[in-house]
Every structure is written in C-alpha cells, then in structure tokens.
Amino acid sequence: MPCWLMKSEPDEFSIRNLEELGYSRWDGVRNYQARNFLRAMAEGDLFFFYHSSCATPGIAGIGRITRAAYPDPTAIDPNSAYFDMKAKAEKNPWSAVDVGFVERFDTVLTLPQLKSHPALSQLPLVQKGSRLSVMPVGEAEWHVILAMR
C-alpha cells in the first residue's frame, strides 16, 4: 500500500483538529506536483500529518485516505481563500481527497530528528529548499519513521 506525507499549517488545520472532527476534506493544494500525488492516492492509503510554518515543524500523527481524488470545490468558490479565477466547475484543475483520523503522536517528531536519520535522506521533506506539500513515503522510510515516534 502506498504511503504519503502531507503538510498543513497547524494554525489552519492541525492533527488535533482532525482528531476532534474524525474526518475532513484535504483541499487547497495549488501545486501541480503535489496535486498529481493526490491523484495517485487510493482509499485506505495512510499518510503522515506534518505541521509546517509553526513553532515545532514535524510529523504530528497519521491519517488515512477515505476518498480518492475529486475536483477541489474550494478552487471554484469565490469566498474561499483557495479560490482560483482560472478554475471552472466544468474544468477544475485542482483536486482534493477526504481523510480520516488515525493517530496523534504523543510528541511531534521534529524536523531536526527526521533530518538526523540517514535512512530518510531521500525524503523530499528533508531536502534543502524542498517545498513539496504532498509527497510519497517509501515503505522502508515509513517504518523507520514509525519506529522514531
């Protein structure tokens, strides 16, 4: 089963928000490479929930894909912060998935911790300058990260 990592700013949407809600739509992705990964996801895939742009950037928990990619409604909603003028209902280039809560880590697995592990050096997350917000995680990497929690 493919595994993933997705970034969210916890001020916007955190692992606690997902825990409280139980499920959510994962929308607002506006990068083609990240969108293509969204489209490669299947129901049942697991992902690491990463907190970015915050006091302690790192992996905060685990979620599950509960619905495969579909057109992102926020792209055609003028009231949404993610509205895209160029998107139309009949031609919407952006995708969203639905996700469910799986687990919240007791403590965030911090970016420096992740960077310190040699087995994770190929993960785009830890590479210099990488801004990719949705990325695949290899099975070996997945288990390494799980063991670090």
Add this chain to the structure above:
DNA sequence: GCCAACGTTGGC
C-alpha cells in the same frame, strides 16, 4: 520578520 529556494507568469 528575514530570506533562501522554489514555482509561476508574462514579455520578448
């Protein structure tokens, strides 16, 4: 708040 790195836009 700063700024390096990246992706996108648009003139040519």
Add this chain to the structure above:
DNA sequence: GCCAACGTTGGC
C-alpha cells in the same frame, strides 16, 4: 522557448 521578475513556502 528563454529568462527576469514576482509571489509563495517554510525554516529559522
């Protein structure tokens, strides 16, 4: 198709 300018991401 090139590439400079711009806007955004995201760690620090």
